Amino acid sequence: MNMDDRLNHEQKMFSKTNWEFTKKIVEGNFESQVSPILTLDVSKKCNFHCNHCVDQETVNKDNLEIDWGILKQLLVDLKMQGCSCVELTGGGEPTTYTHFKDLIKLLSLLQYRIALISNGSNLHKYCDDIINAPFDWIRISLDSSNAHTHSVVHGCSLNVFKSITDSVKKIAKYKTVGISFLILPNNYKEIYNCAKYVKELNVKYIEVKPELNFKDREITQIDDKIKEEIKKQINKIKNELCDDTFSIIYPSSINYSQMNQEKKYTICEACYYRTVLTPSGIYPCSYFRGLTDGTEIPTSWENMVKIRNSEINKINPSKQCKHFCARNKINECINILCRIKKYAPEFIDYLGWPIDYGNDIEWM
Incomplete structure (x- = not known):
């Protein structure tokens, strides 16, 4: 799998890490199982003031953090039940969590695989x-x-940029670090320059993606001239910067032609690969964070699975998910696998690929 395949979620279904859970979904034995990945929004606090924030309806609002005592026990229980990966993200800025350092220590002790999505301001x-x-x-x-x-873009002081990039350079010597670049009216001319700059910091990739409207999660439309400028910069990055040490990745929605995405299925099985836990409770997926009411905070893995299933069953993708979804193809693949299971069940066991794509790429 190449660096560009980070967004090919349907391929990752067949990897060593994910195939056993994929089989459980196809066989219908998954609703009592914990998700292999926990998307964890530990905090709704954020120290930036981004006008484009897709979570602006919930940031710095009620129930700012998940109780540390509850979270500790829940992480222990989930690990024992088969959850193997925790993605620290937000909602808010995860590094503002009061117990962030303790959280990292606990996740390490429990031997979770960890990922972090951050604005970088507290990396130092x-x-x-x-x-x-x-x-x-x-x-x-x-x-x-x-x-x-x-x-x-971020509503912060000028000196924060250097603090972030200095920390990125230090961490990138030891870890796989990527940079996210959200296309906005006031930054789209800087895509190439950003890629060139961060490559010198030993960053492995730059992910370029379109802005989402925070109210309906649809892609914000832009002028045709800006689209051409974006394409030009992406091609320049491919031709001049990409090599064995650096790549550019972007969703197919980058061409802005997929403003809507028809879905014929009525249940989103892709949601079962990840449970989204926030200070406001559980959401069926990250796209619905803040758009639905949230739930109670689960105090046990059994309670979490019950709430997760209930929230996912409330969503009918054919009616409620008209927006572009990066994991749409997972559901399409699962539907195909279910048909194979029905008509040629003996083939299912031969579909798993005995390939390790690399820890940083195979996350669903």
Whole structure:
């Protein structure tokens, strides 16, 4: 699997890490199982003020953090039941969590595989902790090539940019670090310059993606001239910067032609690979974070599975998920596998690929 395959989620279904759970979904034996991946929004606090924030309806609002006592026990229970990966993300900025350092220590002790999605502003506080913990990958939302644009885009002081990039350079010596670049009206001309800059920091890839409207999660439409400028920069990055040490990745929605995405299935089995836990409870998937009411915070793995199943069953993708979804093909593949299971069940056991794609790539 190549670096560009990070977004090919349907291929990852067949990897060593994910195939056993994929088989459980196809066989219908998954609703009592914990998800292999926990998407964990430990905090709704954020120290940036981004106008484009897709979670602006919930950031810095009620129930700012998950109770540490409850979370500790839940993480122990989930690990014992088969959850193997924890993605620290938000909602808010995960590094603002009061117990962030303790959380990393606990995840390390429990031998979870860990990932971090962050704005990078607090990396300087936790560089050594991150380097010494089993992080498969870290992705930093930079969205700029210089301090001025970064300050405008993220609503922070000018000196934050250097603090972030200094920390990224230090961590990237030991961990797989990627940079996220969200396309906005005031930064789209800097995609190439950002890629060139972060490559010098030993960053492994830049992920370029379109902006989502926070109200309906649809892709924000842009002018045709801007689209052409974006394509030009992406091609320039491919031709001049990409090599064995650096790549650019982007969803197929980058061409802005997939404003809507028809879905013929009525249940989203892809949601079962990940459970989204936030200070407001459980959501069926990250796209619905803040769009539905949330739930109670589960206090046991059994309670979590029960709530997860209930929330997922409330969603009918054919009616409620008209937006572009990066994991749509997972559901399409599962439907195909279910038909194979029905008509040629003996073939299912031969479909798993005995390939290890690499810890940083095979996350669903």
